[in-house]
Amino acid sequence: MSVQLDARPPVLPAPTTRSHRLSRFDTRYSPYLYITPFFLLFAVFGAYPLAYTFWVSLHDWDLLGTDHAFVGAENYTRLLADADFWHAVVNTLGIFVISTVPQLLAALWLANLLNRQLRARTGWRMAVLIPNVTSTAAVAIVFGVLFGREFGMVNWLLDLIGIDAVGWKSNRFASWVAISAMVDWRWTGYNALIFLAAMQAIPRDLYESAAIDGASRARQFWSITVPLLKPTIIFAVIISTIGGLQLFTEPRLFHSGTNPIRGGPLRESQTVTMYMFENAFAPHYNFGYGSAVAWLLFALIAIVAAVNVLIIRRLGGQTPGGRAAKGDLR
C-alpha cells in the first residue's frame, strides 16, 4: 500500500554515526510513541472501567460501607427478579422500536429526495442536519414543553383537529411516542445524509438499464437502491442500537419536578440507563447493583444488535432484485 519508511535509503553507506542510530531508533519506535496516548487513555478510562464494572457487580458495594463484601451473583439474581428493572427494559425496547423503525424509513425517503438535481443543495442538507447539532439537553427541555398536557403545542394542534388532549408524560405509551419523536427529530437528517452518501456511490447506469427494462421509479428504489445500501443500513442499525438502548438524556430531561430520574411518577419512561443511574448514584448509591444493571444492559445491546443484523440480512437476501443488481455491479 504505502512505501515502507523503514527501508533504509540505498544511497547512504552504513556508517554507525550518532545521527544514523538516532534515525533508526526514530523510525522503529516513534510510531508506538504516537499511538500510545490513545491506548493509554482507553486502557485507563475505557477498558478498565468496563472490566471493573463486572468486579464491582459481584460485591455489596455502596457509598458509605468500607468493606465491600463479595456476594457472587447475588446482584444479578436480585436484578433478574426486579420488576422495576424489567419495566425499564420494556420501556427501552419500546422506545427503541417506535423510534428506530420510522426513523430509518424516513431517512431513506429523505435521502432519496436529496439525491436529485436540487437548487440550493447545501442549504437543504444543512436544514435537515441542524437538529443533530443542537444541544440534546436543550432539545429535551423544549420537547418537554411542546408535549405539555395543558399548554403544549402538540395537544393544541390535536385539539384543532378534534382529538382530546393526550397526557404525554403520564401515559406510558404516549411518553414513549413523545421521546421517540425527540430522538427521530435529532437523528433522521443525520442518517439521511449517511444514506445519501451511499446512494451517490451507486453507478447511474444501473438505473438507466433498469429504466430501459421498464422498471418504475419505485421499483428501481426498492430493487436497486435499497439492496445496494444494505451495508450502510446495517451500519446505521448497529449505531442506532448502541445509542438507542443507552438512551438517557432525552427521557431524563423530558421529565422535571420531583425525582425525574424515575422517568415519571410510575416510571412511565424510565430507560435502563436511567435505572442504572437511580441505583448507582442519587438516591441509592448502590454501586454493586448499578454495575449489574450496566452489564445486563451491555448483554441486551449485544443481543439486540445481533438480532437486528440477522433480520436485515434476511430481508435483503430475499429480494431477487438485490442479487440481480449485485451481479450487474460486480
Next chain:
Amino acid sequence: MSRLWRASPLTYAALVLAAFLSIFPIYWMFVVASRSSDAMGQVPPPVTPGGNLGANIARLFGNTDAYFLTGLINSAIVATTVTASVVFFSTLAGFAFAKLRFRGRNALLMVIIATMMVPTQLGVIPLYLLMTKLNWNDRLPAVIVPALVTGFGVFMMRQYAGQAVSTELIEAARMDGCGTWRVYWNVVLPALRPAAAVLGLLTFMTTWNDFLWPYAVLNDPENPTVQLSLRALSDGYYQDMSQVFTGTAIATLPLLLVFVLFGRQIIGGIMEGAVKA
C-alpha cells in the same frame, strides 16, 4: 456520466416540510426566550418573537440556582481543551497508522475500530469511583481527561491520511534528514488540515453537548457545565419557562454559529466518513 433525476415540485414540497420540522423547535425556542413568562399559558401558542429577551437574559444570569455563567465558561474550557487535544493526538496516531510501518500495526488498528463499538458509557460507575480516588470529582479534569483522544478521531484521521498525504513528499522530507516528528509537523499536518478541521468541529459540538458523564461526576451545583445548568433550570421547583428557554437558546447559540459558518465542511465530513465506513 448520466444525470440525476430532476426534482419535481413535489420533491421541493416534501423538503420544505422536512426543513420546517427540523427548524421549528429551534426557532420556537428563541420565540419563547424573547417573551415574558406568561407566554406559556397563551392559546394559541405564540409563534413570533417578543421584546423580552434582554430582561430574560438578565434574570437568567442573575438566577442563583443555575450558575449559568460558570456553566458557560466551564463548557468553553472543556470543549476547547478536548477539541485541541483530540485533533492533535488523532492526527499524530492517524499519521502513524497510515504512513509508518511498525510491528502489530494492523492488529492495533483493529483494536481501535473495536473500541468504537464498545458502549463505554456503561463504565460510568467505576469511572466515578476512579475519579473519587483521584480527587477529581466535581472538578473539570474529570470530564476533560477521559475525552482527550478518541478511537473515532484516530480512525477518521488514518483514513484521510492514507489518501491525502503524498508518500513521495514524506520520502523527500526523509531524504532531507527530517525525523518522523518533523515529517508530521511540516508535511502531514498541513495536508490533513481539512479533515482535522471537521474532526475538531464534530468534537467541539459533541463535547459541548455532553450530558451523561458530566451529570454523573459534576455534582457540585456551583461548578456545572452549561448542560447541567440547563438541568438545574429545568428541574427547578418554580419553572419560569421563558427563562429556561433563554438558557437553552444561549446554550445552543455557539453550536448554531459553528454550524452556519462551517456547515458545508461538517456535511462533507459526515458523508465522506459514511462511504468509507
